[in-house]
Amino acid sequence: MENFFPAANIDDAYHACHPELPLEADDPRYVSLNPVRGGVDIAEVVARRIRRTKTPDFHRQLITGHRGSGKTTELKQLQEKLKQEKFFPVYIDVENLLDISDISYLDILIAIGKETFECAWDNRIEISDELLENLDDWFAERILTEEERSDVETTLKNQFGVDAKIPLLRILSAISGQISSGSSRKETIRRTMEQDLRVLIIRLNDLLDDLRLKLPKMGWKDLVIIIDGMEKMHYKLYADGQSSHSALFVEHAEQLKSPHAHVIYTVPISLHFNKNLGDSFSEADVIPMVPVIENKRNTGAAAAMQAMQRLVSCRIAIEAIFEQPESVSELIRFSGGSVRDLLRLIRFGCDETDEKISPAHIKSAQNRMAIEYDRLFRDEDLELLKEIHSTNELPVNDTVARLLHQRVVMEYMDSKGRWGTLHPAVLQSPRFPAALKRDEKRAKRKR
Amino acid sequence: MKSVQSENDKIIFSGSADFQRLLRSLRRARGFALYFAVCNVPALRERLLQEIAARTGRPAHSIDLSEWSKRDTLPDAPAVLQSLLQESESLPGDGILLVSGLEYLLPTADPGKQHDTLQFLNWKRNRFKQLDIPLLFAVPSYLALLIQENAPDFWDWHSGMYIFPAEEPERRSMFEFISGQASGALFMKETAREKRELLVLYRSLLEEYQSDNSREALGIKGELNGKTATLLYQLSEYEKALGYLERSLKISQETGDKAGEGRALNNISQIFKARGDYERTLHYLKMSLKIAQEIGDEAGEAITMNNISQIYQIQGDDKKTLWYLEESLKIFLKTEYKKGEGVVLNNLGQIHHIRGDDKTALLYWEASLKIAQEVEDKAGEARTMNNISQIYFNQGNYRMALGYLERSLKISQETGDKAGEGTILNNIAAIFQIGGDYEMALRHLERSLKISQETGDKAEMIPTLHNIAHIHFQNHRINQAMEKFLQAFQLARETQNVQGLFNVSRDLGVLLCQSGRTEDGLPLLRQALEIGRASGYHGTVEIESLLQQYNHN
Incomplete structure (x- = not known):
């Protein structure tokens, strides 16, 4: 890890504010925003729940959060915390494994199997050969053709160099590979697996159980699997009113909860509004946006602002980069609490100059973001937007879900529950102020 | 493509604040960073990337994905990323990648492919990070919005969106280029790919004129909508074509362009015709006719009457068919x-x-x-x-x-004339078929099929597949026959081509019944009967007797 000091010139400042890198757990730039989010401290709470769940039960829950709120960074914090408490965390980023066009619970179960065993292997935890062979035989018989089996042998030999003692991995790699490539075999494979689902789950769990038995010998208490990235699932509404999101997490919740391990899934924010979710998963924590908005409802604004200020000053030396230090507060407010938007705003500011960022540059940066957000809402949304702007209440419907998804509407939490506002960039967009003005004029005329 | 003069470019770009910002960003970026340059004029996009490559002081590779679309195997997003990764490896550490032509991975006319690319961008965005150098996409504005809305996680990584609106001269020259390719004859010979390229062009130009509601702009928009509709119609994208025609119609109505209104109504009718909704077809044709008569557009009047006659012909009303044809002929003769x-x-x-x-x-x-x-x-x-x-x-x-x-x-x-070529090949095949030379017949049919696939003419593929199926059946290759019939059937359903559905259901039904599979064949015959009755097709009565015949067994 390169040594990192707060950037003292504008080129370094640009570099310090990249929107696409989550921070590793030990990164000195990490500032915990949990105390000010108004939600729960994910790492604390989830670790506690897991700790308190005694065998034979398992803790299974969902985590959701707005895009760019720092979710992945928080999950990495969770991983660290779990390690500290001696839980063996397996972190799976579905991006690396799954096929893109449609996700089935089968893909997820396979991904869990593959990653967990690879992780165990990397950590020199031995897994029962017999159980592996059982599962292997089952796959080989039911799923793969002879040709495929030999193909896989060759590939793995090339990859690992030796006759791997992990026949299961062999098969799983083959399946994962096939599923990732989206071959037409995928459908046949899936159908077969579905028919034999019970058997698949039993064999998979036999192996997980075996692994969990071996963990204490290596000093671990138990296994925790974190599956990140599911929230990037494409949102589609089906004819029967279900969404692609609910079709997976609500309808197939049982299958998703079937692995014998503590499991945490990240899910899209839209699921949060699904009434049936509570039946499937007892806990669904939200990582809310940092509530920097100053209004009557928000009592946490000052603390939130401070935390975000710290976040910025960990990355850049404010007086060296900004002509006026208050500019940072302005940008934080304008970001609505979205870390990514804040970083992007700072980059916009850097775009304007080779020296220091002036108040005029700040205005320019804000304007650019306002133009971007203007494109994201439709004329028909204006009424709803005005309503949210004045009441700070968030109705539960598909339009709000879409607007939340796009960050046009921001959601926050406090002890009283959830509330919302419009993203500050929307308030400055070309269309919204005009709509507000029209209302004012109309109100004046009525009088 | 007419390219914009270089003098103007230098002035346009140097004076553009966004250009300066983009340069600055590109100079500073270390490791992976994602940028979008929004510009609706293709020639201007090209120049923009050239200027950027020259001015950042970093080694730059430009990749034009539209070149890929001309290859035999169409690119998909993973393949493109692979290629980008290879390019990035051949660049030094401070290199940058400039990419244009992303719209070919996100074709409007191919929603499946569009969906796949969007999913890939959103889901596999981490792979892009492996590039480890800055990546700039030059895109038209509708594409930026498409990504913003449908691949929001990918979009959320961007470090900047830089906008380069077209100046009036560029807009004009782009439109003139398009108008120059006026006649309908043009659309018959383009390959499907070329048609999609044109669609992208039209769309970009429509974007440029979006907020311009001057009379002139409205006229241009109306024309563009009409042209887009024609292309989509050729690609059998009837729903989308209808949308554009409705917009074109609206504009004509707003600007009082009666001739345009009549044309749009006529074209809309043809969409309903393809769907088999002959009642609505006639409804629109009659509205179009009325307008033509109102404004004294004799050519329009005659054309519409001819089109009306064709509907009555499909429905078997010979009397009305003849009447309209004769009236139409009278006018054509009168106007010479x-x-x-x-x-x-x-x-x-x-x-x-x-x-x-x-x-x-x-x-x-x-x-x-x-x-x-x-x-x-x-x-x-x-x-x-x-x-x-x-x-x-x-x-x-x-x-x-x-x-x-x-x-x-x-x-x-x-x-x-690709469409014509396809039909004729089918007919030649029929002659060989009669002569018992199935080999030759099949060869011609397959050529015909290939052409239809190239031009994206799904409607034409249906009778071709149908005929291929027949040959297989005659050669006792039942499974292959069934496969082709099913393909034809699916296409007919997909494009809502009622005529095709009617024919295929009937023939496949008969085939199955003849082979003794009445349980499968009878439902198809019944379906054909329903369609035939609803649409008033010739030959429906024969199906009734076929049903009776096979029911008895």
Whole structure:
């Protein structure tokens, strides 16, 4: 890890504010925003729940959060915390494994199997050969053709160099590979697996159980699997009113909860509004946006602002980069609490100059973001937007879900529950102020 | 593509604040960073990337994905990323990648592919990080919005969106280029890919004019919407075409462009015709006719009446068919519009042929052919020769029939009339089929199929697949026959091509019943019957007796 000091010139400042890198757990730039989010401290709470769940039960829950709120960074914090408490965390980023066009619970179960065993292997935890062979035989018989089996042998030999003692991995790699490539075999494979689902789950769990038995010998208490990235699932509404999101997490919740391990899934924010979710998963924590908005409802604004200020000053030396230090507060407010938007705003500011960022540059940066957000809402949304702007209440419907998804509407939490506002960039967009003005004029005329 | 003059470019870009910002960003970026440059004019996008490559002081590689689309295997997003990764490896650590042509991975006319690319971008965004150098996409504005809305996680990584609006001269020159390619004949010869390229162009130009509601801009928008609709129609994207036609109609109505309104109504009717909704087709045609008569557009009047006649012909109302054709002919003769006269004579030939009066049909067709040759209406010439060949075919004079077909084929190929070429190949195949030479027949049918696939003409693929299926059946290759029938069936369903559904359900149903699989065949026959009754097709009565026949067994 390169040594990192707060950037003292504008080129370094640009570099310090990249929107696409989550921070590793030990990164000195990490500032915990949990105390000010108004939600729960994910790492604390989830670790506690897991700790308190005694065998034979398992803790299974969902985590959701707005895009760019720092979710992945928080999950990495969770991983660290779990390690500290001696839980063996397996972190799976579905991006690396799954096929893109449609996700089935089968893909997820396979991904869990593959990653967990690879992780165990990397950590020199031995897994029962017999159980592996059982599962292997089952796959080989039911799923793969002879040709495929030999193909896989060759590939793995090339990859690992030796006759791997992990026949299961062999098969799983083959399946994962096939599923990732989206071959037409995928459908046949899936159908077969579905028919034999019970058997698949039993064999998979036999192996997980075996692994969990071996963990204490290596000093671990138990296994925790974190599956990140599911929230990037494409949102589609089906004819029967279900969404692609609910079709997976609500309808197939049982299958998703079937692995014998503590499991945490990240899910899209839209699921949060699904009434049936509570039946499937007892806990669904939200990582809310940092509530920097100053209004009557928000009592946490000052603390939130401070935390975000710290976040910025960990990355850049404010007086060296900004002509006026208050500019940072302005940008934080304008970001609505979205870390990514804040970083992007700072980059916009850097775009304007080779020296220091002036108040005029700040205005320019804000304007650019306002133009971007203007494109994201439709004329028909204006009424709803005005309503949210004045009441700070968030109705539960598909339009709000879409607007939340796009960050046009921001959601926050406090002890009283959830509330919302419009993203500050929307308030400055070309269309919204005009709509507000029209209302004012109309109100004046009525009088 | 007309390219914009270089003098103007330097002024345009140097004075653009966003250009300066983009340069600054690119100079500073370390490791992976994602940027979007939004510009609706293709030539300007090109220049922009060139200027950037020259001015950042970093080694730059430019990749134009539209070049990929000309290759045999169309690119998909993973392949493109692979290629980008390779490019990035050949660049030094401070290199940058400039990419244009992303719209080819996100084609509007291919929603499946569009969806796959969006999913890939959103889901596999981490792979892009492996590039480890800055990546700039130059895109038209509708594409940026598409990504913003549908791949929001990918979009959320961007470090900047830089906008380069087209100046009036560029907009104009882009529109002139498009207008220059005016006639409908153009659209018959383009490959599907070329059509999609044009669609992208039209769309970008429409974007440029979006907020411009001057009279002139409205006129341009109306025309663009109409052209887009025609292309989409050719690609069998009826729903989308309808949307554009409705917009075009609205604009014509707003600007009081009666002629445009009449045209749009006529074109809308053809969409309903393809869907088999003949009632609505007639409704729109009659509205179009009314307007044509109102404004004294005699050509429009005659054309619409001709189109109306075709509907009545499909429904088997010979009397009305003849009436409309004769009225249409009167006007064409009066206005001395030879080409129109030729078309109607051809259709008159057709109706007499259907009624079994080949003698009269031949007379009409020969007259039509003469006119087509006079006015050098190549398409008409090929079409009529194709029709004449049918008469000789019916008489059993296969040599003469083949002769006419081959002449017709030659013309179609010369003029690049792909649609015509496909039909003629089908007819030639039929002759070989009759002669028992299934091999040759199949070869011609497969050529025809290939052409339809290239031009994206799904409607034409249906009878071709149908005929291929028949040959397989005759060769006792039942499974292959079934496969082709099913393909035809699916296409017919997909494109809502009712005529196709009718034909295929009927023939497949008969096939199955004949093979003893009445449980499968009868439902299909019943479906054909339903369709036939609802749409008033010729030949529906025969199905009733077929049903009776097979039900008894």
